[in-house]
Amino acid sequence: MEFPMPQGRELPVVNFREIDLPELRGWEIGGKYYLVLKVEMVEKRNNTLLDMERNDQSKLEATFKVTNVKALGKSQVDSKKLEKEEQDELYAKARSQEE
16 A cells, blocks of 8 residues: 655654554564554644745644554554554553552
């Protein structure tokens, strides 16, 4: 599965630790893997320094904070299942703090 990207545009790099993504242990440098990221938008701005094109769309930027990451196998993404798993984790964490 390929995702179309604008020509000449390189996306930012993100770093994860094994505690965030245990699958890293079995992955290889140069390998291609699919991740689902849950992000929170923390900033939105119009960058007037960008002069790639003259339309407003090329100048709009946003900053996102990654709040969750999940590695995918070859199966389809089930967003409802991912949300349920996250809710279950948060519930378990909250219960453990009550004790």
